[in-house]
Amino acid sequence: MRKPSVDFGRTSEDYATFRQGFPAEMFERLVEFGIGLEGHRIVDLGTGTGTIALQLAAAGANVIGVDIAGNQLSQARDLSVKQGLSATFIEASAEQTGLESGAFDAVFAGQCWHWFDRPQVTGEARRLLKPDGALVIAHFDWLPLPGNVVESTESLIVKANPQWKMGGGAGLYPRWFADLSVGGFWQLESFSFDMFVPYTHEAWRGRIRASAGVAASLPSESVEKFDRGLAGLLKVRFPKDPLEIPHRVWVLIGRRV
Numbered sequence: 001m002r003k004p005s006v007d008f009g010r011t012s013e014d015y016a017t018f019r020q021g022f023p024a025e026m027f028e029r030l031v032e033f034g035i036g037l038e039g040h041r042i043v044d045l046g047t048g049t050g051t052i053a054l055q056l057a058a059a060g061a062n063v064i065g066v067d068i069a070g071n072q073l074s075q076a077r078d079l080s081v082k083q084g085l086s087a088t089f090i091e092a093s094a095e096q097t098g099l100e101s102g103a104f105d106a107v108f109a110g111q112c113w114h115w116f117d118r119p120q121v122t123g124e125a126r127r128l129l130k131p132d133g134a135l136v137i138a139h140f141d142w143l144p145l146p147g148n149v150v151e152s153t154e155s156l157i158v159k160a161n162p163q164w165k166m167g168g169g170a171g172l173y174p175r176w177f178a179d180l181s182v183g184g185f186w187q188l189e190s191f192s193f194d195m196f197v198p199y200t201h202e203a204w205r206g207r208i209r210a211s212a213g214v215a216a217s218l219p220s221e222s223v224e225k226f227d228r229g230l231a232g233l234l235k236v237r238f239p240k241d242p243l244e245i246p247h248r249v250w251v252l253i254g255r256r257v
Contacts, residue, residue, distance in 0.1 A: 008069055008216045017206055020197060021051030022110060026249050027059065029191060033253055036061055040105040042051040043128055045094040046112030050076030050087060057087040065089040066097050074221065097128065104128045110138045113176060117218060129256040135185055136253055137159040138228040139170035143246040149238045150245060153169030156233060159205050159228040164213035171248030185254030192250040202233045205248050
């Protein structure tokens with residue numbers, strides 16, 4: 001989104017097909033915080049193919065998804081029609097949405113906070129929210145563990161794209177607390193939980209193609225070469241199909257002062 005070398009619009013089809021949305025348990029926990037309720041007005045920043053926006057819309061919220069990638073928004077609109085859900089999607093930056101001030105119960109940023117100008121988008125979220133409205137930063141990350149398929153896949157990505165520096169994560173983001181505290185948010189609360197997500201070999205290859213280190217930043221011929229390499233790796237070292245991929249959900253909630 002912010003880094004010009006990364007364009008998720010180049011991988012929108014795989015993104016819409018293989019990148020799974022956040023698990024239902026996350027939204028159930030947010031309801032306990034009074035977030036994502038029926039009738040709430042919500043902005044979903046960096047909406048991509050609209051997974052969060054549509055999950056909130058299914059709960060009865062009125063959602064506007066915002067992204068700078070037109071291809072992503074086209075997929076989001078198609079998915080909304082297929083799922084019979086109503087959400088609005090607009091092409092704009094997260095830092096300058098152009099939406100009404102003080103009009104929204106919650107602002108979401110799912111799997112995207114690191115791509116933004118963080119001080120600027122924190123201010124924009126604060127502008128959009130009603131008093132005591134909630135900013136929700138959420139991540140749903142695979143976990144590379146010694147010898148597992150995620151660690152091996154990340155090693156393959158680095159070989160194909162040495163400039164990719166996003167591997168080896170633990171799915172925890174303590175720096176975001178400072179962003180919100182400095183930006184005028186309080187009552188900061190977070191929660192996390194781990195889960196296994198099943199992926200067929202085909203789906204895991206599609207999920208990895210739709211990542212920042214592969215189709216969003218590599219030329220098409222390199223993506224095809226990488227995909228063949230990953231298919232070979234899975235066949236030889238991880239033949240179980242489907243795979244059980246460990247993931248961590250991590251959520252930070254801040255209230256507008």
